[in-house]
Amino acid sequence: MNIHGFRLFYQVAKMGSYTKAAEWMRISQPAVSSQIKKFEQEIGIPLFQQHGRGIKLTEFGAELAEKAQNFFAFEEQIESFIEDYQHANTGSLHIAATYLPANFLIPRWAATFKAANENVNLVITTTNSKGAFQHLTQYKADVAIFGGGISERPKEIEWEELLEDELWFVVSPDHPYANKHISLAEMVKEPFIMREEGSSMRDRLFSLCQTYQVTPPKVALQFNGLNETIRSVMEGYGANFISSIVVREYIENQQLARVYVQDVHVTHKIAICTRKNEKQSLLVKKFIETCKQSLQKYSY
Numbered sequence: 001m002n003i004h005g006f007r008l009f010y011q012v013a014k015m016g017s018y019t020k021a022a023e024w025m026r027i028s029q030p031a032v033s034s035q036i037k038k039f040e041q042e043i044g045i046p047l048f049q050q051h052g053r054g055i056k057l058t059e060f061g062a063e064l065a066e067k068a069q070n071f072f073a074f075e076e077q078i079e080s081f082i083e084d085y086q087h088a089n090t091g092s093l094h095i096a097a098t099y100l101p102a103n104f105l106i107p108r109w110a111a112t113f114k115a116a117n118e119n120v121n122l123v124i125t126t127t128n129s130k131g132a133f134q135h136l137t138q139y140k141a142d143v144a145i146f147g148g149g150i151s152e153r154p155k156e157i158e159w160e161e162l163l164e165d166e167l168w169f170v171v172s173p174d175h176p177y178a179n180k181h182i183s184l185a186e187m188v189k190e191p192f193i194m195r196e197e198g199s200s201m202r203d204r205l206f207s208l209c210q211t212y213q214v215t216p217p218k219v220a221l222q223f224n225g226l227n228e229t230i231r232s233v234m235e236g237y238g239a240n241f242i243s244s245i246v247v248r249e250y251i252e253n254q255q256l257a258r259v260y261v262q263d264v265h266v267t268h269k270i271a272i273c274t275r276k277n278e279k280q281s282l283l284v285k286k287f288i289e290t291c292k293q294s295l296q297k298y299s300y
Helices: 003-015 020-027 029-043 059-086 099-104 104-117 130-139 200-213 224-236 244-252 282-297
Strands: 049-053 054-057 091-097 122-127 143-148 157-171 194-197 220-225 240-243 259-260 266-273
Touching: 003 020, 003 029, 003 059, 020 130, 020 224, 091 130, 091 282, 099 104, 099 122, 099 143, 099 224, 099 244, 099 266, 104 122, 104 240, 104 282, 130 157, 130 266, 143 157, 143 200, 143 282, 157 244, 157 282, 194 200, 194 224, 194 240, 194 259, 200 240, 200 266, 220 224, 224 240, 240 244, 240 266, 266 282
Parallel strands: 091 122, 091 143, 194 220
Antiparallel strands: 049 054, 143 266, 157 240, 157 259, 157 266
């Protein structure tokens, strides 16, 4: 079926006049009449009949006009749907994140992004470093937000650093080392409360001990979540090696205290990761921009 002829027919049917349809479509009236006749010949059924000085729809023409109305209304919806995707107003964005950014950064970013993009579906998966990169490389995620060391970065990943976070040793405010300056060898004699093996922070602590050639600490309690480790230290037992983003508020409220370990300054990269050599969708670009603007507004 000739869609152009079908569209001309619909405009003539809607306006009840070849002349008005021609004016609306900015073409000549004879051209409209000619195209309608060709369309009638194509389908083999009359669409209009003379009615005084004007025209009216045949019975078939009237029924076809109703279907044309639905057809072109749906066409407008499709065009709007495509435009929304082009301008990133709808769709789904899958984000894989390691525990630190998932719990302490992404909630704010997601809320800000959703406020400006209500019809976009955000799907956030919290996992460890290996899992975040696997989600990205296996096309299960559009973006990965990673907190960890540069050495863990896969070659096939495009890495953009968002911020550099300090790692702190923390204890309860009543601990003998609270707010004191001590050596690393003294610090690691304390029992530590940490997350499971394979967690980025635990690996960084053991790597630090290897670098300074001191015996790694005893992990006295092990949890799968950050909040559990923090609460246990707050209760007065052991120490933790943790992101300043996570514990800064607790320290300001004097619920935890820092231990200043001499000659040790360790940082943690928070990065946004995408697949290398792949053109980013507008939706991904908008989310990344939201993250960057949020970091400019709030300092850590």
